Amino acid sequence: MAIETVRVHGPLSRADLARITGLSVQTISNIAEELIAASLLLETPVSTGMRGKPPKLLTINPDGAYSIGLQLDHNWLIGVLLDITGVRRGEIVVQVDSPAPQAGLVALEKAARNLAVGANIQLEQICGVSVVMPGPFEVDPIANNGPTVLPGWADVAVADRLAERLNLPVSLENDATAAAMGEHYFGVARQHRNIVVIFVGTGLGGGVLVNGQPYRGAFGNAGEIGHMSVYPEGRRCYCGNQGCAETYLSVHAAYEHLGYARTPPAYDELVDRFRTGERQFDTWMNKAAIVLRLLVVNLENLFDPEAVIVNGFMPHPILAELQRRALPLPSSVASRRRREVPRLILGAAGQKVAALGAAVLPLFYSFGHLTHVSAAIPVKR
Ligand SMILES: [Zn+2]
Incomplete structure (x- = not known):
C-alpha cells in the first residue's frame, strides 16, 4: 500500500504518506526503511529554494525490480x-x-x-x-x-x-x-476492474478479471471459452464435442474455412483476403461474428463485467470488422439504460497484449x- 500510494501521488514525504494512508508516522517510517533497504523506494532531498534543510521525498526506484x-x-x-x-x-x-x-x-x-x-x-x-x-x-x-x-x-x-x-x-x-491483464494495464481497460477478454488467437480463449485480479479457476483453466458449445449439432471439434466456439471464431477456423492445409503465419494474407472483400472470407466473417455475439451475451450474463473486450493475434482490421458485425448485441444483464462504456470494446494493447x-x-x-x-x-x- 505504501509503494502504491507513492506511485499514485508522486514523490511524497514520510509525513504526507502517513497522512494519506492514515497510518502513524512511526509505522510509515518503519515501512519506508524496509522498502528503501530493499531498493524498492528511494528517498532523496529536494531543493525548495527556501533556507534550511531540504525535505526528503520518497519515490519508487524504477530499478528496484x-x-x-x-x-x-x-x-x-x-x-x-x-x-x-x-x-x-x-x-x-x-x-x-x-x-x-x-x-x-x-x-x-x-x-x-x-x-x-x-x-x-x-x-x-x-x-x-x-x-x-x-x-x-x-x-x-x-x-x-x-x-x-x-x-x-x-x-x-x-x-x-x-x-x-x-x-x-x-x-x-x-x-x-x-491478455486481460495486458488490457487492464496497457490497453482499453485501465479504468475497469471487472472485464472479460475474448482472445482470438490460433484458438479462442477467455480471460477474466474480477476486482482487478485474474480469475484462474481451481486449476488455472477458467475462461476456456473456445470449447463452449454454441451450436449443439455444429462443427466437430478435436475435443470430442460439437459446435465449439473456436471452430468458428479463431485464426485456425479462418484458415480452415479458406482451405489452408495447416496453420502458417499468414496474417497478412488474411488481411488481404479481407480487404478484397472475397466472398469466401465474408461468409466466414459473418459466421464468426454471430459466434462472437453469442459469446458476449453469455459472458455478460455469467460475469456482469463492466465491458467485454475482444483482442488477440487476429489482425486488428479483422477484429474491428468482427466487432462491427457482432452488433447490435441481444439483450443481457449488460443492457442497462445508463452505460458509461460500450458493451463490446476492441482491445488496444496490440498483438503483444x-x-x-x-x-x-x-x-x-x-x-x-x-x-x-x-x-x-x-x-x-
Ligand atoms: Zn472443443
Missing part, C-alpha cells in the same frame, strides 16, 4: 521486460514453428537471457518470469492434441523446467488471462497492486 513475460504460440515467441513502475525496458519477437518442448524451452531461456542482456541488467534482478501458452493445461484430450494447442507440451512441467534453466521463479498462465500482461503478473504477485501501472489512479464517478 524487473519482470519478464514470455508468450509462446505456434508462430511467435514474444518477450517483454518491465521494470517495477511498468515501463517497458525491452521487447523481443522471435519467429517459431510450433516448437516441440526441447526446442521451445531453449528458445524461452534464450529470450529471457537476451532481454536481460539487452537492458543491461542481471538475471538475479528479475523478480519472476511468467510464461503464457495456449491453454488448457492438463486436460485430456484437449491439451494433448488438436490444431490449436502446441503439440507435445501436455505433460511438460514448463514452469519447473524453465525455472531450473534460469534459476528464477517461473509461472505458467494461459494466454487469454494474461498477452506478453505484456504476462510481464505484469510476477510484479502483481510479488508486490500486489503496486503494479497498477496506469490503472490505479482512482476514477471519480
Whole structure:
C-alpha cells in the first residue's frame, strides 16, 4: 500500500504518506526503511529554494525490480521486460514453428537471457518470469492434441523446467488471462476492474478479471471459452464435442474455412483476403461474428463485467470488422439504460497484449497492486 500510494501521488514525504494512508508516522517510517533497504523506494532531498534543510521525498526506484513475460504460440515467441513502475525496458519477437518442448524451452531461456542482456541488467534482478501458452493445461484430450494447442507440451512441467534453466521463479498462465491483464494495464481497460477478454488467437480463449485480479479457476483453466458449445449439432471439434466456439471464431477456423492445409503465419494474407472483400472470407466473417455475439451475451450474463473486450493475434482490421458485425448485441444483464462504456470494446494493447500482461503478473504477485501501472489512479464517478 505504501509503494502504491507513492506511485499514485508522486514523490511524497514520510509525513504526507502517513497522512494519506492514515497510518502513524512511526509505522510509515518503519515501512519506508524496509522498502528503501530493499531498493524498492528511494528517498532523496529536494531543493525548495527556501533556507534550511531540504525535505526528503520518497519515490519508487524504477530499478528496484524487473519482470519478464514470455508468450509462446505456434508462430511467435514474444518477450517483454518491465521494470517495477511498468515501463517497458525491452521487447523481443522471435519467429517459431510450433516448437516441440526441447526446442521451445531453449528458445524461452534464450529470450529471457537476451532481454536481460539487452537492458543491461542481471538475471538475479528479475523478480519472476511468467510464461503464457495456449491453454488448457492438463486436460485430456484437449491439451494433448488438436490444431490449436502446441503439440507435445501436455505433460511438460514448463514452469519447473524453465525455472531450473534460469534459476528464477517461473509461472505458467494461459494466454487469454494474461491478455486481460495486458488490457487492464496497457490497453482499453485501465479504468475497469471487472472485464472479460475474448482472445482470438490460433484458438479462442477467455480471460477474466474480477476486482482487478485474474480469475484462474481451481486449476488455472477458467475462461476456456473456445470449447463452449454454441451450436449443439455444429462443427466437430478435436475435443470430442460439437459446435465449439473456436471452430468458428479463431485464426485456425479462418484458415480452415479458406482451405489452408495447416496453420502458417499468414496474417497478412488474411488481411488481404479481407480487404478484397472475397466472398469466401465474408461468409466466414459473418459466421464468426454471430459466434462472437453469442459469446458476449453469455459472458455478460455469467460475469456482469463492466465491458467485454475482444483482442488477440487476429489482425486488428479483422477484429474491428468482427466487432462491427457482432452488433447490435441481444439483450443481457449488460443492457442497462445508463452505460458509461460500450458493451463490446476492441482491445488496444496490440498483438503483444498477452506478453505484456504476462510481464505484469510476477510484479502483481510479488508486490500486489503496486503494479497498477496506469490503472490505479482512482476514477471519480
Ligand atoms: Zn472443443
